[in-house]
Amino acid sequence: MSLRKIFYSLPVSWRYTARRLYYLPVDLFAKRDALTPPKGMIFTGSGDFRKQGREMTELFKRLGGLQPRHRVLDIGSGIGRIAAGLTEYLDAKGSYEGFDVMERGVLWCQKNITKRFPNFNFLYTPLKNDLYRNDGAAAENFRFPYADDEFDFVILTSVFTHMMPEEVKHYLSEIERVMRSGGICFATFFILDETSERGMKEVKGFDFPYDYGHYRLMDDKVKAANIAFKKEYLQEELIAANNLKLKNLHLGWWSGRGRDKCESFQDIAIIKKL
């Protein structure tokens, strides 16, 4: 059994305790800047937290056309990896709203980011997701607490990779509602096309063995562990069906594509509201 499988087999609350304990020695002694959480609290992935946030900001600018004055919505804001990067780019005219289903991440961001950057706000939205929590309301009925046409730029990094098809479909309809005409949604996915379906068989841990036709799961018990969508389904049923346009796709190296030819690990979709 892989380490990842063992981790997923633990009850949700145990996963956090396991992480806290594992990183305790580092967290007690290592130095961090004010926008970096203790390692044991980072439930959103591994690697250099601040460096990744800065690299993502560069991608938002270069691939999505993010401007310092933009009003930004970060869906699944986690524990502030993306927000921390954006604090170094958005100016006083710009602003940021993030929401997430994990209260501990939202509280950390409010305490450490909003306190220093009052134009950055974070909201706790208790919605169900079997990777992150056991309870909560259904995400596929959730109306985003924002006005129509409010945002210039919407971000979802490694969030649609943890949501089921009906949830993603509904979120894209809400994104269409809250984003202004001409606005850009920068969203990452695992996209299944001929090349990735062939390539992923060779990549340990990313072969998505559970096939549901238009999507595949990494784990059948923890469904939100990781999900990959068929390219046609994503384009037609999720994006075009919500009156959005897939402007560009930048395929990532998760499925064995050459790293030197890719922008990132996950696939990046640049989606425009017409």
Ligand SMILES: C[S@@+](CC[C@H](N)C(=O)[O-])C[C@H]1O[C@@H](n2cnc3c(N)ncnc32)[C@H](O)[C@@H]1O
């Ligand atoms: C892999 S983490 C990525 C976090 C952050 N976007 C980043 O890149 O650092 C996925 C995040 O999505 C959040 N999430 C899961 N389901 C969600 C939902 N229905 N609505 C909003 N956030 C959700 C999780 O709580 C978690 O913080």
